Amino acid sequence: MDELKKEIEQLKKERNAVLLAHYYVDDEVQAIADYVGDSYYLAKVALKESKDVICFAGVNFMGESAKILNPDRMVVMPDQLADCPMAHMIDIDKIKQVREEYDDLAVVCYINSTAEIKSYADVCVTSSNALKVVSSLPQKNIFFIPDENLGRYIGSQLPEKNFIYNDGFCHVHRSITKENVLKAKEVHPEAEVLVHPECTPDVVALGDYVGSTSGIINYATASDKDTFIICTEMGVLYELKQKNPGKTFYSVGHRQFCPNMKRITLENVRDTLRDLKNQVELPEDLRLKAKKALDEMLRIAG
Numbered sequence: 001m002d003e004l005k006k007e008i009e010q011l012k013k014e015r016n017a018v019l020l021a022h023y024y025v026d027d028e029v030q031a032i033a034d035y036v037g038d039s040y041y042l043a044k045v046a047l048k049e050s051k052d053v054i055c056f057a058g059v060n061f062m063g064e065s066a067k068i069l070n071p072d073r074m075v076v077m078p079d080q081l082a083d084c085p086m087a088h089m090i091d092i093d094k095i096k097q098v099r100e101e102y103d104d105l106a107v108v109c110y111i112n113s114t115a116e117i118k119s120y121a122d123v124c125v126t127s128s129n130a131l132k133v134v135s136s137l138p139q140k141n142i143f144f145i146p147d148e149n150l151g152r153y154i155g156s157q158l159p160e161k162n163f164i165y166n167d168g169f170c171h172v173h174r175s176i177t178k179e180n181v182l183k184a185k186e187v188h189p190e191a192e193v194l195v196h197p198e199c200t201p202d203v204v205a206l207g208d209y210v211g212s213t214s215g216i217i218n219y220a221t222a223s224d225k226d227t228f229i230i231c232t233e234m235g236v237l238y239e240l241k242q243k244n245p246g247k248t249f250y251s252v253g254h255r256q257f258c259p260n261m262k263r264i265t266l267e268n269v270r271d272t273l274r275d276l277k278n279q280v281e282l283p284e285d286l287r288l289k290a291k292k293a294l295d296e297m298l299r300i301a302g
């Protein structure tokens, strides 16, 4: 293991590369990354990165977003099969159909989406900036794609808008059920429940805090409570425990693991940096169209 880490550090220097990692990848990959964060933070890091190579320890839409925002860098993915299923859960025809049906409409696209889907949207959001971005849009009608649960959570806070939802979902967050959260609360009544907004509305309703992965980490760190029930992917435990060695974190079941994020290993990070394989490439016209929606998010969210 130590040998592998040394190899990665050496390759990072040789390739003039930076390693970005999402909070859901395995602990040892987070530990060796130069930047670890939620989707919004990592997109902002990628935008400003000046190293020649960005190695993205995450799922495909994250690497794609990095390439869209920073086309002069080489972006490489440790495993091309690490793909978020939700990122594909909307048909372009459906977007066109809703655009025809509604005037005064904004198509708001969760960053968990393919570049092609982004290219048909007006603005992107992440779970940490969606409320700010959508509330500042002038349009009354909001078509929120692809995730229904995040859409419903934001919609519940903006009654002045008319939301149209799409039926995309995250299977990892959907596996967290209200019944299991209630059972965990029964066992640990003193615990605060921290929920990612990709969870279903009945789980969101049980949250003492609802927010992005970094929101959950920051909330638990600032809280004077010392026990928490975590309703998101369990990769966040690494940072939660680093920042809060004296606090206790419980899951609500055995399925809070994203199999796609878990495809990233020290071995495939090393191989990718060594061989510069799995480079993210996008046709320039598609990149420019998708960039508009990401730029709009960055402009509004700041």
Ligand code: 13P
Binding pocket: 023, 037, 038, 039, 040, 112, 126, 127, 128, 170, 198, 211, 212, 213, 214
């Ligand atoms: P965050 O932006 O909160 O890190 O979420 C990304 C994600 O994929 C959640 O499933």
Ligand code: SF4
Binding pocket: 024, 059, 083, 084, 085, 086, 087, 112, 170, 171, 172, 173, 198, 233, 258, 259, 260, 261
């Ligand atoms: Fe996609 Fe869910 Fe995995 Fe996040 S946790 S990358 S939304 S499948």
